[in-house]
Amino acid sequence: MKNVTPICRFCGTTLKHTFVDLGMQPLCESYVGLDQLNRMEPFYPLHTYVCSHCFLVQLEEYVSPEEIFSEYAYFSSYSDQWLEHAKNYVEMIVDRLGLNERSQVVEVASNDGYLLQYFVERGIPVLGVEPAANVAEAAVEKGVPTVVEFLGLRFARELVAKRGGADLLIGNNVLAQVPGLNEFVASMKILLKPSGVITMEFPHLARLMEGNQFDTIYHEHFSYFSLSTVERVFEAQSLRIFDVEELPTHGGSLRIYARHVGDGSKPVSFRVADLRDAERAEGLMDLETYFLFAEKVRETKRSLLDFLIRVKRGRKSVVGYGAPGKGNTLLNYCGIRSDFLDYTVDRNPYKQGKFLPGTHIPIFGPGKIEETKPDYVLILPWNIKGEIMRQLSYIGDWGGQFVVPIPKVTLYNANGIEINDSN
Numbered sequence: 001m002k003n004v005t006p007i008c009r010f011c012g013t014t015l016k017h018t019f020v021d022l023g024m025q026p027l028c029e030s031y032v033g034l035d036q037l038n039r040m041e042p043f044y045p046l047h048t049y050v051c052s053h054c055f056l057v058q059l060e061e062y063v064s065p066e067e068i069f070s071e072y073a074y075f076s077s078y079s080d081q082w083l084e085h086a087k088n089y090v091e092m093i094v095d096r097l098g099l100n101e102r103s104q105v106v107e108v109a110s111n112d113g114y115l116l117q118y119f120v121e122r123g124i125p126v127l128g129v130e131p132a133a134n135v136a137e138a139a140v141e142k143g144v145p146t147v148v149e150f151l152g153l154r155f156a157r158e159l160v161a162k163r164g165g166a167d168l169l170i171g172n173n174v175l176a177q178v179p180g181l182n183e184f185v186a187s188m189k190i191l192l193k194p195s196g197v198i199t200m201e202f203p204h205l206a207r208l209m210e211g212n213q214f215d216t217i218y219h220e221h222f223s224y225f226s227l228s229t230v231e232r233v234f235e236a237q238s239l240r241i242f243d244v245e246e247l248p249t250h251g252g253s254l255r256i257y258a259r260h261v262g263d264g265s266k267p268v269s270f271r272v273a274d275l276r277d278a279e280r281a282e283g284l285m286d287l288e289t290y291f292l293f294a295e296k297v298r299e300t301k302r303s304l305l306d307f308l309i310r311v312k313r314g315r316k317s318v319v320g321y322g323a324p325g326k327g328n329t330l331l332n333y334c335g336i337r338s339d340f341l342d343y344t345v346d347r348n349p350y351k352q353g354k355f356l357p358g359t360h361i362p363i364f365g366p367g368k369i370e371e372t373k374p375d376y377v378l379i380l381p382w383n384i385k386g387e388i389m390r391q392l393s394y395i396g397d398w399g400g401q402f403v404v405p406i407p408k409v410t411l412y413n414a415n416g417i418e419i420n421d422s423n
């Protein structure tokens, strides 16, 4: 725990400017068991800064990754939409890079093999690198070779010595989660063959700000990137971003394609300059833009509480759907406990029977909704709200409605059609 003035984890500049302060929060993936309910629970500040030099939005490392990721409750394969996304990516990239049974694909933070399994199906050699032993085990059961490790310089060198470099090196939703950003990117460079390609996906800071997605800020996410900033981070390790795509995943993500600076075989796409220009036009090179965000967040808290107070006064019942990390940030920041939300449900059996961190809202299996017929279902993983509304359209049988909190509190009927709040 540091008391000294924080410095930028990329460029070392002293961090003086708050981006948004979400107060004291528990670790958003530390689900609470029945036997832990009466115990103390650690809370840490969730205070983000923006660097005035490189515009990296970041959180201090209040908690080490070892504490967070050694047993991780997030199994990627519980979202159909995410699996579909993974499958489409594999089809695209195998074709684009001409990968075959002589190629080597490595994924960092490979989770439960949700993605690599599709390379395995095509006979393309893979290796997963995953720090959480329990999710790595699930990958191995699927036939996805996985080592339990954090990527660092030493491990990267050992791996290259043992198996050679990667033709394709993938890292999805991991760049935000490494406290030692420069060492991590340097390790990626070591792992990459001279002609290899890195692709990484991470939430795009521009969409986070535009969509008011403050609930995607949590202790596990140390950094929040624009393309312009991530380019600086990669260039510092002599890696060049040569293409970029904007994706709808996680509320708006970027997929970057990087190569060694010296690899002239892959020209830089016009898309890189276009997006860099678009970010400039959105004000991402101007500190003032960042300062406007915090008030937008406070207003969301007021309007969500306003809605909940109104419906509870009307003696209506509200339950949650999902127990994602982002839900926990939102609920803890707003102070919503079982006084507002009777319970939540999640498809992941690992979470069922446990309680949300901080708020201690109980988590059941999805069947609970049909049993208790609530008036409102608050969708916490709003990024997959369409999928959830389709799965839960049966709440129309008793006149149930959906509430989506982000970007602003919005009501939907059971068919997923937005309705005006007439209360």
Ligand SMILES: [Zn+2]
Pocket (backbone or CB within 6 Å): 008, 009, 010, 011, 012, 013, 051, 052, 053, 054, 055, 056
């Ligand atoms: Zn910086």
